[in-house]
Amino acid sequence: MTVTLALNLVGLSLILAEFIIELRRQRSVKGSYQRYVYSTIRRILGWSVIGVIAVFTVKAFAFDHFYFGGIFNALVLYFIIRLELRRNGDDDDWFNGRWKKIKNGVKRGLKKLAASLTPPSIVPSPTAG
Numbered sequence: 001m002t003v004t005l006a007l008n009l010v011g012l013s014l015i016l017a018e019f020i021i022e023l024r025r026q027r028s029v030k031g032s033y034q035r036y037v038y039s040t041i042r043r044i045l046g047w048s049v050i051g052v053i054a055v056f057t058v059k060a061f062a063f064d065h066f067y068f069g070g071i072f073n074a075l076v077l078y079f080i081i082r083l084e085l086r087r088n089g090d091d092d093d094w095f096n097g098r099w100k101k102i103k104n105g106v107k108r109g110l111k112k113l114a115a116s117l118t119p120p121s122i123v124p125s126p127t128a129g
Helices: 002-027 033-062 066-087 098-117
Strands: none
Touching: 002 033, 033 066
8 A cells, every 4th residue: 555655646746747847848938958958857757657657557457457447547648648749849858869869879789799790701812712
């Protein structure tokens, strides 16, 4: 019971913090450094709220609260993820373009790893025939 209460308090505090940061972000000037920082913090808090709701959903399915708790939490989780993905398109924050940079870095690392793992090709010397 105390774990559930602790999760509820963490989830509520994350939602409240995200709400306050979102209000501050909306009041700041578009393109300013302050809005950039608020957008970054809001996105981190938003995905943290999604993580807490996902834990509640798994807990509800695990402890036989399938109909009310599990399905309701799964629907809430689905709609919150859709809202989160749709809401972040117009603002500049630390995460914009980050996935592309991470993907390109992983590709470069895998190419280097593949090059180091392939055996060197043995080409006969033209003088040794």
